[in-house]
Amino acid sequence: MFFPPPPPSQDLPLLVDATRVALPGVVTTCGGVDKQWIVEVNGGGLALDDFNGDGHLDLLVVDGSTVERVRDGKPGLPPRLFLGDGVGRFAPAPQEWALPAGRWGMGVAAGDLNGDGWLDLVLTEWGPDRVLLGTGEGFNEVASLPGDGWSSSAVLFDANGDDVLDLFVTGYLEFDPARVPSKDAGDARWKGHPVVSGPEGFTPIADRFYIGRGDGSFTNVPLPTHSAGFGLGVTILDVEGDGDLDVFVANDSTPNHLWLGDGEGRFVEGGFAAGLAHDANGREQACMGIASGDLDGDGRPDLFVTNFSGESNALYRASKLSGRFRESALRFGVEGPSLRALGWGTGAGDLDLDGQLDLFVLNGHVYPEADRPGTDTSYAQVDQLYLRRGRGFRVEALDAGHARCSRAGVLGDLDHDGDLDLVALSVEGPVRVFHGTAADGGGGRGVVIDLVGSGAGRGHGARVEVHANGMTWVRAATTAGGFQSSGPVQVHFGVGDAARLERVIVRWPSGREQVLADVPVTPRLRVEEPR
Numbered sequence: 001m002f003f004p005p006p007p008p009s010q011d012l013p014l015l016v017d018a019t020r021v022a023l024p025g026v027v028t029t030c031g032g033v034d035k036q037w038i039v040e041v042n043g044g045g046l047a048l049d050d051f052n053g054d055g056h057l058d059l060l061v062v063d064g065s066t067v068e069r070v071r072d073g074k075p076g077l078p079p080r081l082f083l084g085d086g087v088g089r090f091a092p093a094p095q096e097w098a099l100p101a102g103r104w105g106m107g108v109a110a111g112d113l114n115g116d117g118w119l120d121l122v123l124t125e126w127g128p129d130r131v132l133l134g135t136g137e138g139f140n141e142v143a144s145l146p147g148d149g150w151s152s153s154a155v156l157f158d159a160n161g162d163d164v165l166d167l168f169v170t171g172y173l174e175f176d177p178a179r180v181p182s183k184d185a186g187d188a189r190w191k192g193h194p195v196v197s198g199p200e201g202f203t204p205i206a207d208r209f210y211i212g213r214g215d216g217s218f219t220n221v222p223l224p225t226h227s228a229g230f231g232l233g234v235t236i237l238d239v240e241g242d243g244d245l246d247v248f249v250a251n252d253s254t255p256n257h258l259w260l261g262d263g264e265g266r267f268v269e270g271g272f273a274a275g276l277a278h279d280a281n282g283r284e285q286a287c288m289g290i291a292s293g294d295l296d297g298d299g300r301p302d303l304f305v306t307n308f309s310g311e312s313n314a315l316y317r318a319s320k321l322s323g324r325f326r327e328s329a330l331r332f333g334v335e336g337p338s339l340r341a342l343g344w345g346t347g348a349g350d351l352d353l354d355g356q357l358d359l360f361v362l363n364g365h366v367y368p369e370a371d372r373p374g375t376d377t378s379y380a381q382v383d384q385l386y387l388r389r390g391r392g393f394r395v396e397a398l399d400a401g402h403a404r405c406s407r408a409g410v411l412g413d414l415d416h417d418g419d420l421d422l423v424a425l426s427v428e429g430p431v432r433v434f435h436g437t438a439a440d441g442g443g444g445r446g447v448v449i450d451l452v453g454s455g456a457g458r459g460h461g462a463r464v465e466v467h468a469n470g471m472t473w474v475r476a477a478t479t480a481g482g483f484q485s486s487g488p489v490q491v492h493f494g495v496g497d498a499a500r501l502e503r504v505i506v507r508w509p510s511g512r513e514q515v516l517a518d519v520p521v522t523p524r525l526r527v528e529e530p531r
Helices: 069-070
Strands: 015-017 046-049 058-061 080-084 090-092 107-110 120-125 130-134 139-144 153-159 166-173 210-211 218-220 231-237 245-253 259-263 267-270 286-294 303-306 314-318 326-329 343-349 356-362 383-391 394-397 406-410 422-425 432-436 446-452 463-468 470-474 490-494 500-507 513-519 524-527
Touching: 046 383, 046 406, 080 259, 120 153, 120 166, 166 231, 245 286, 286 314, 286 356, 286 470, 303 343, 343 422, 356 406, 406 513, 422 463, 446 463, 446 500, 470 490, 513 524
Parallel strands: 107 153, 153 231, 231 286, 286 343, 343 406, 446 524
Antiparallel strands: 015 432, 046 058, 058 080, 080 090, 107 120, 120 130, 130 139, 153 166, 166 210, 210 218, 231 245, 245 259, 259 267, 286 303, 303 314, 314 326, 343 356, 356 383, 383 394, 406 422, 422 432, 446 490, 463 470, 463 500, 500 513
């Protein structure tokens, strides 16, 4: 193993910064450091997946641009691919993997759009969103999606049961620096300080849904008329337990949306009725990132949403009886520790391998002015871990209290040891790699299940149930979540000291159910859908 296991007596944190050896010197650009316009605030995106087919997770980093480059008619900075070696390190991909630049990169979704077995990309931009098809040796740009606005996050999934990936893209807001005053020229104020303007006062862009044609192209299918929100985060989940995938969108300063799918590619909006549109007091929040998973152990997917400073992060707990969600941040102990932070990327995973889902939250303010006196917060902030303990979560610093301006983040097992590692992007600073230590310290065993669907859908949205040692755990293969990021079609289970899995039950998006019995616990398990 590249990262040596700690001595048994050493009390290591669950995530240890390994950037110096795993991914040295990688930084991204998102405008200038003084932040004159809102487009300079949000940062880029990340994708973890096996792009070259060697069985190891690779990393795609979406980069941005500057307003000066845009004014001069120059393209932004291109996305970059780094190939993983299976022991936790990344190296720049060879030149044939070089990707073209758009105007200003934001987020990414990865999946096999044309059924050739190689992963393709949808890149969201301030500018036309782009589709790039993978060949196993590089990417070819094949199309730009309609529109020239600002998109943030995207998710690929099979919405209509034809075994072809469809696409949902969150729209943010209409922006043109020629028509919007800069911070120095405008009159926007926050706690008495001049700041960038937005999103209030801007025009939101409606979310967009596309049906995949199976060749890498898409057909736009308008969503039902509904008030647009400032969309930032997106994920899929099965809210109703009917096997049809639904889409939850975290909106900035506007009510959140829940698009309920019927399994045939049609959606209706039901966020308010489900209790997901507002916080516990009925107020809209400035929402950024999303984590989805069974956070309370009842078998139903819950939702965790990161929010602006002065607003607590939200935990929407699914109710078995009503089908609605109840905002439970205070009850689960996450309200107070999040009030002064401004959260972005987040994700749910069993970081300590005790069988319960934990959370990571990446924090960082949007206003450099947050460092001035009287703001009750700061620009660079400490990232957090929310560790499931008893009836709630214990919140602690992720990285020994080091403050960053963090944004996107994604979990995955980079070194095949059965615990989860983390990649985190900063809007000013390095792209960081954190190595999970739970498996090294002997605290439990973990299993990563690779899901290989029988067609182009490749298992996006599959539901996996694991039985071991008298316990039952449920996970869904949700590749999107967090903020502007994409993960692999995998599910991860911490199973404590279990040596064997009594049963593994996979419900594929096709409706097929597959059962595996008496499975040895190994760090990696590959499950293929029967053809």
